Amino acid sequence: MRQLFILTLSLVTAYIYGQESYTYEPPKNTGDGWQTADLRAVGLDTSRIYQLFAKLPEADHELHSLLVVQKGELLLEEYFADQSADNQHDLRSATKSIRSLLIGIAIDQGFIGSIDDPIQKYLYPLEAEKNLDFRKQKITIRHLLTMSPGWDCNDRDKSSAGQEDRIYKKKDWLQYALDLAMSNEPGEVSNYCSIGTVMLMAVLERATGMSVDAFAEEFLFEPMGITNYRWDHTSKKEVISAAKRLYMTPRDMAKIGQLALKNGQWNGGQLVSEAWIAQSTSQHTFIDDSGYGFLWWMTAFPHNNKALTGFAASGNGGQYIVVFPDIEAVFVFTGGAYNSSKAQFPLFIIRDILIPTFGARN
Numbered sequence: 001m002r003q004l005f006i007l008t009l010s011l012v013t014a015y016i017y018g019q020e021s022y023t024y025e026p027p028k029n030t031g032d033g034w035q036t037a038d039l040r041a042v043g044l045d046t047s048r049i050y051q052l053f054a055k056l057p058e059a060d061h062e063l064h065s066l067l068v069v070q071k072g073e074l075l076l077e078e079y080f081a082d083q084s085a086d087n088q089h090d091l092r093s094a095t096k097s098i099r100s101l102l103i104g105i106a107i108d109q110g111f112i113g114s115i116d117d118p119i120q121k122y123l124y125p126l127e128a129e130k131n132l133d134f135r136k137q138k139i140t141i142r143h144l145l146t147m148s149p150g151w152d153c154n155d156r157d158k159s160s161a162g163q164e165d166r167i168y169k170k171k172d173w174l175q176y177a178l179d180l181a182m183s184n185e186p187g188e189v190s191n192y193c194s195i196g197t198v199m200l201m202a203v204l205e206r207a208t209g210m211s212v213d214a215f216a217e218e219f220l221f222e223p224m225g226i227t228n229y230r231w232d233h234t235s236k237k238e239v240i241s242a243a244k245r246l247y248m249t250p251r252d253m254a255k256i257g258q259l260a261l262k263n264g265q266w267n268g269g270q271l272v273s274e275a276w277i278a279q280s281t282s283q284h285t286f287i288d289d290s291g292y293g294f295l296w297w298m299t300a301f302p303h304n305n306k307a308l309t310g311f312a313a314s315g316n317g318g319q320y321i322v323v324f325p326d327i328e329a330v331f332v333f334t335g336g337a338y339n340s341s342k343a344q345f346p347l348f349i350i351r352d353i354l355i356p357t358f359g360a361r362n
Contacts, residue, residue: 022054027067027077030085032251033225033267037073044361048353053078061345062318062337064089065250069258069330070358074251081336088229088247089334092315095245096197098220098256100145100295102204102212104264104276105219111208115142115294122203123178130179135186143186144200145294146285151180153193156288164194168235173243174202190285190292197295201242211241224259224266226252250332256313257321257330260296281311281323301351303359318343322350327359 024046027036039046056063064083068076079085091098106112112122119139120127128136135150143149153162160166162180170176177195201212208215213231221229229252231244255266260281264272280294291298297314299322300307310324318335331354333346 022050024050024053027074028085033255034069034074034251035072037075039075042070042073042075042361044357046357048357049076052349052353056080060342062335062340062342063345064318064334064336065332066346066349067250067254067330067332068354068358069254069332070361071328072258072262074254077251079250083334085249085251086228088249089253089319090232090234090315090317091246091248091253091313091319092317093194093245094253094313094315094319094321096194096295097313097321098216098246099197099201099212100280100293101220101256101259101272101276102216103141103145103200103294104272104280106204106208106215108273108276109208109219112141112204115145116140119144119199119203122206123199126174126178126202128178129175131181133182135182136178138186140186141200141203144196144203145280146187146190146292147193147196147287148184148187148190148285149193149196149199150182150184150186150188151177151193151196152183153177153180153195154191155194156192160191162193162195167195168237173198173240190287192287198240198243202240205242212244213241220271223269223271224252224255226255228252250334253319253321253334254330254332257323257332260311261323261325261328261330301355303355308355308359316343318346320346324355327355327361329354329358 024039026038029036063080065079117140118137119141120137139149151162152160154160155164157163167173167176177199205211229246229248232247233239233244259266260277263274264270264277281296282293283291283298285292296311299312300309308324308326310322313321317338318333320333322331331350335343337343
């Protein structure tokens with residue numbers, strides 16, 4: 001990690017002091033619900049932005065897009081590697097944060113009674129057939145949201161029976177997950193466990209009587225004018241609807257960030273309750289030494305000699321939706337740095353370029 005830090009910091013420093021040219025173009029108003037504005041007209045020192053983009057063409061990076069929204073205006077929109085505004089991008093695990101929104105909506109709509117309901121209440125007659133353990137009856141929706149069901153499931157540990165690559169090889173993912181041995185008491189330990197979020201969507205489907213994609217379309221995407229997307233998966237096998245990930249455009253990813261920033265509101269409509277946004281984007285546990293909410297990562301960067309805190313959706317390859325309420329900003333990145341340390345490069349751009357620039361706006 002230290003080697004990556006030094007390498008990335010040197011790259012960012014080179015960008016800042018580069019002398020190549022860059023021509024800024026304000027984001028286009030396409031009628032997709034975004035209010036756009038000219039970055040040069042909002043009273044910011046844009047030198048770091050210009051110098052960054054002037055040097056990026058020469059750099060060894062895997063960025064596909066970078067978007068900035070502040071105070072409800074789309075100010076910056078850049079694409080790389082033959083990407084464009086219309087390209088659907090595989091969100092990978094950034095989809096998990098959108099799954100959290102869907103659970104919140106299901107609770108708001110009365111389909112799910114409480115996040116403290118046992119998952120078995122909704123999954124029956126689907127139940128464990130192996131490694132029978134009374135603790136499995138204690139697993140709740142909250143435990144899936146905080147990745148603490150207690151199963152032997154850790155995507156970071158290749159020896160874990162519930163590691164995602166192992167599960168992808170199984171015929172019945174849900175049954176296999178329910179049959180995992182228990183390693184901990186539910187709620188005791190949080191490990192990064194992707195199959196738990198698949199189980200979460202299975203709970204949603206059984207509670208609502210709708211597929212995940214149909215539920216998301218009716219209650220989230222259609223009200224937000226999000227149409228250019230699909231649910232899919234990289235697995236070559238047939239994948240159940242609860243396991244599919246989202247492929248979206250960066251502009252629509254930014255809408256998700258703005259929805260969370262505005263406490264569940266979009267264009268005056270309350271799509272997700274303010275209480276759910278507050279609860280899900282607050283820290284409840286730790287995963288990989290980082291704060292974690294309900295499928296949202298907690299984040300903090302230095303700014304004006306203190307910590308600028310926020311929350312983020314994050315996916316393999318460099319997919320990020322990062323929200324900073326204190327400066328009313330949403331930063332979106334997509335990338336192709338799958339299973340590579342280059343996927344962390346956007347975090348350094350946020351720290352050294354975007355926060356110093358947009359954090360200075362009144």
